[in-house]
Amino acid sequence: MNNVIIVAGGKGLRMGSELPKQFLNVGGKPVLMRTIEAFYNFDKSIRIIVALSASYREHWSKLCKGYGFSVYHEVVDGGETRFHSVKNGLELVGEGWVAVHDAVRPFASVSLLKTCFDAAKEYKAVIPVIDVTDSLREIDGENDSKIVDRSKYRMVQTPQVFESVLLKKAYDADFSEYFTDDSSVVEAYGHAIHLVEGERTNIKITTPFDLDLGEVILGK
Ligand SMILES: Nc1ccn([C@@H]2O[C@H](COP(=O)(O)OP(=O)(O)OP(=O)(O)O)[C@@H](O)[C@H]2O)c(=O)n1
Ligand SMILES: C[C@](O)(CO)[C@H](O)COP(=O)(O)O
Numbered sequence: 001m002n003n004v005i006i007v008a009g010g011k012g013l014r015m016g017s018e019l020p021k022q023f024l025n026v027g028g029k030p031v032l033m034r035t036i037e038a039f040y041n042f043d044k045s046i047r048i049i050v051a052l053s054a055s056y057r058e059h060w061s062k063l064c065k066g067y068g069f070s071v072y073h074e075v076v077d078g079g080e081t082r083f084h085s086v087k088n089g090l091e092l093v094g095e096g097w098v099a100v101h102d103a104v105r106p107f108a109s110v111s112l113l114k115t116c117f118d119a120a121k122e123y124k125a126v127i128p129v130i131d132v133t134d135s136l137r138e139i140d141g142e143n144d145s146k147i148v149d150r151s152k153y154r155m156v157q158t159p160q161v162f163e164s165v166l167l168k169k170a171y172d173a174d175f176s177e178y179f180t181d182d183s184s185v186v187e188a189y190g191h192a193i194h195l196v197e198g199e200r201t202n203i204k205i206t207t208p209f210d211l212d213l214g215e216v217i218l219g220k
Pocket of ligand 1: 008009010011051080081085103104
């Protein structure tokens with residue numbers, strides 16, 4: 001069975017908006033609804049688990065009513081960090097395959113989801129990445145910096161898809177600040193990570209500029 005944990009427990013501080021960014025509209029619809037729909041469109045029987053801060057549950061359920069949003073999903077509490085939100089979501093996951101996806105990446109295509117789930121059946125741990133297209137400098141102190149070889153780096157996206165037994169074992173670990181995504185947790189557990197090509201349009205909505213970019217991506 002396919003599962004997805006959509007992590008929507010963040011505060012969105014860099015957006016600077018009153019409401020966390022996952023509830024803001026892009027193309028006339030809340031970001032989180034678009035993200036849920038992306039997974040439903042990929043697999044109508046996928047189990048959708050959304051990690052949501054307890055203080056926004058009521059807001060979310062009012063939004064769903066207001067928009068007539070009917071894609072079935074289960075809600076768990078968000079945690080103190082993304083790591084803790086994923087851990088809460090994993091409580092509901094049984095055997096099979098599990099994607100972890102940022103609520104604020106609403107433009108992942110069905111074809112990207114298929115690529116990631118298909119590859120996970122072979123490699124057990126799969127993440128989408130894209131090339132770095134700008135030059136890259138490493139900062140050392142306040143004024144010093146040096147150029148680095150950008151061909152050695154990739155930018156990491158979600159969905160990150162795993163055999164669920166593997167992800168659950170990896171998430172038994174204690175929290176570390178180096179766990180910025182799920183592949184870092186699985187890698188620390190000792191399993192290799194397989195990379196697939198991500199999508200430039202699969203942006204993580206982080207700042208107000210990204211909402212404008214989102215409208216462009218949607219062609220609005
Ligand atoms: N305690 C947390 C923190 C983050 N997330 C989720 O992890 C994803 C990626 O995190 P990020 O873009 O950093 O979101 P925020 O933490 O909300 O943003 P900021 O760092 O600007 O506050 C988001 O979908 C966010 O809701 C989560 O579920 N639980
Ligand atoms: C998971 C992630 O989106 C992969 O790029 C990213 O690590 C989240 O980082 P953030 O620190 O929560 O913005």
